Amino acid sequence: MSPSGVKLIGAFGSPFAHRAEVALRLKGVPYELLLEELMISKSDLLLKHNPIHKKVPVLLHGDRTICESLVVLEYIDEAFDGPAIMPTDPYERAMVRFWAHFMDNKCAKPFMLSVWSEGEAQKGFLKEVKENLALLQAQLEGKRFFAGESIGYLDIVLCSLAHWLTVIEEATGVKLVADDEFPDLRRWAKEYTSNEIVKPCLPDRDRLLAFYTAHLDRYKMIAKAMLQQ
Amino acid sequence: MMKRNLTTHHSATLSAMERQEEDEDRVKLFGFWSSPYVYKVEWALRIKGIQYDYIEENLENKSDQLLEYNPVHKKVPVLIYQGKPIAESEVILEFIDEAWKHHGDRILPEDPYDRAMARFWVRFGKDTLSPPIWKWFTTQGQEQEAAYAAAVEQLQILEKELDGKRFFAGEKMGLVDLSLGPFSYIIPIYEEITGVKLIKEEKLPSLLAWMDNFLNSSIVREHLPPMDKLKLRCQAIREAFLKNTN
Numbered sequence: 001m002s003p004s005g006v007k008l009i010g011a012f013g014s015p016f017a018h019r020a021e022v023a024l025r026l027k028g029v030p031y032e033l034l035l036e037e038l039m040i041s042k043s044d045l046l047l048k049h050n051p052i053h054k055k056v057p058v059l060l061h062g063d064r065t066i067c068e069s070l071v072v073l074e075y076i077d078e079a080f081d082g083p084a085i086m087p088t089d090p091y092e093r094a095m096v097r098f099w100a101h102f103m104d105n106k107c108a109k110p111f112m113l114s115v116w117s118e119g120e121a122q123k124g125f126l127k128e129v130k131e132n133l134a135l136l137q138a139q140l141e142g143k144r145f146f147a148g149e150s151i152g153y154l155d156i157v158l159c160s161l162a163h164w165l166t167v168i169e170e171a172t173g174v175k176l177v178a179d180d181e182f183p184d185l186r187r188w189a190k191e192y193t194s195n196e197i198v199k200p201c202l203p204d205r206d207r208l209l210a211f212y213t214a215h216l217d218r219y220k221m222i223a224k225a226m227l228q229q
Numbered sequence: 230m231m232k233r234n235l236t237t238h239h240s241a242t243l244s245a246m247e248r249q250e251e252d253e254d255r256v257k258l259f260g261f262w263s264s265p266y267v268y269k270v271e272w273a274l275r276i277k278g279i280q281y282d283y284i285e286e287n288l289e290n291k292s293d294q295l296l297e298y299n300p301v302h303k304k305v306p307v308l309i310y311q312g313k314p315i316a317e318s319e320v321i322l323e324f325i326d327e328a329w330k331h332h333g334d335r336i337l338p339e340d341p342y343d344r345a346m347a348r349f350w351v352r353f354g355k356d357t358l359s360p361p362i363w364k365w366f367t368t369q370g371q372e373q374e375a376a377y378a379a380a381v382e383q384l385q386i387l388e389k390e391l392d393g394k395r396f397f398a399g400e401k402m403g404l405v406d407l408s409l410g411p412f413s414y415i416i417p418i419y420e421e422i423t424g425v426k427l428i429k430e431e432k433l434p435s436l437l438a439w440m441d442n443f444l445n446s447s448i449v450r451e452h453l454p455p456m457d458k459l460k461l462r463c464q465a466i467r468e469a470f471l472k473n474t475n
Contacts, residue, residue: 052353064342067349068348070348075341075342079341091324095315098320101317
């Protein structure tokens with residue numbers, strides 16, 4: 001018997017929090033959304049429930065606390081009834097987990113550094129981003145969604161490519177993807193962002209653009225620190 | 230006892246197609262003798278009682294097969310199941326538990342929340358605990374001291390989570406134990422080489438006991454890397470890092 005009462009601690013503009021929201025909506029689980037103002041300060045609630053990482057999303061399910069977006073996704077899939085988010089076949093599950101790790105571990109840094117760095121270094125990262133996008137596009141295999149006819153785990157995990165990528169391009173003036181490049185990914189992005197379950201929990205584009213524009217310096221600093229690591 | 234099969238030979242009475250099918254059905258593992266990630270996978274296969282063919286890679290001269298099976302990362306371990314490759318040790322561990330659900334012990338618990346916790350601690354080990362430990366081992370002076378302090382801080386979090394249990398998973402080892410397991414022999418090697426104790430009894434008694442429980446478990450003690458050879462390798466790695474920063 002699962003505990004009732006689902007709350008999600010998120011933050012405007014966080015693709016990681018968005019992942020958790022989409023999953024809850026796909027399952028038809030009612031939830032209360034609590035928004036953090038991460039650029040200002042972290043709430044006591046967040047610090048209490050995620051003392052180790054102090055990050056969003058945090059899923060509160062009765063007296064249970066679950067952190068880390070990929071962990072939250074699989075929890076939502078397993079704890080609640082409703083349409084499956086993960087595939088059922090063990091090999092297929094291994095494949096989507098592999099690509100999720102690829103996205104979070106291998107793509108995040110070059111993506112970040114390709115927009116926020118400069119000069120020769122930037123060229124290298126741009127090249128890497130394109131290689132990564134090619135690998136991801138190949139997983140689409142001409143399907144409507146990575147999961148097939150409807151949205152699944154990998155679609156959710158790759159959400160930032162669907163919505164955040166063009167906003168960041170606009171905020172930074174760095175074009176990562178030319179208009180004729182990666183047509184399958186473009187098509188998928190349109191499908192994802194226009195989906196009736198996804199749309200309500202996507203951050204408003206104009207507001208997201210304003211957010212990145214306002215915090216350009218901060219992101220440049222984060223990128224600089226990343227480069228030095 | 231479980232042995233790795235280093236080569237595959239088939240009976241002459243099987244037809245070519247049967248041989249190919251049987252060959253494809255054999256579980257294969259591409260590995261490297263010192264890789265802790267490979268050992269995690271091997272222990273998991275042994276928990277499940279799965280026979281596998283082991284292929285030792287020369288990481289300085291990677292085989293065409295490895296590059297074909299793991300073109301994205303070009304790393305070990307790679308598990309081949311029914312001719313299909315799976316890479317990334319965390320992914321492989323969950324796959325092993327699911328593909329052989331009814332063989333041997335479960336590696337992940339049944340309850341969704343317990344599963345989420347196990348996955349959380351695996352990530353903690355990888356993203357939060359490993360980096361400062363590695364930094365502590367590959368640096369010196371102030372940088373090393375800072376890394377040491379950071380490592381101890383994360384170990385204390387882990388100590389609290391373990392809380393005197395025999396294994397992270399309870400009475401029997403599970404996903405988190407397998408994932409953190411290599412620390413049980415790597416940390417003592419690092420301590421010997423640096424001359425500094427990282428896991429002290431007064432501060433981390435549960436972890437110290439866990440390391441012992443893990444190393445002495447029937448699955449693990451049957452299959453560990455050659456320690457002398459590993460120690461020399463670690464020593465060489467530390468020296469190379471220190472040279473590079475001077």
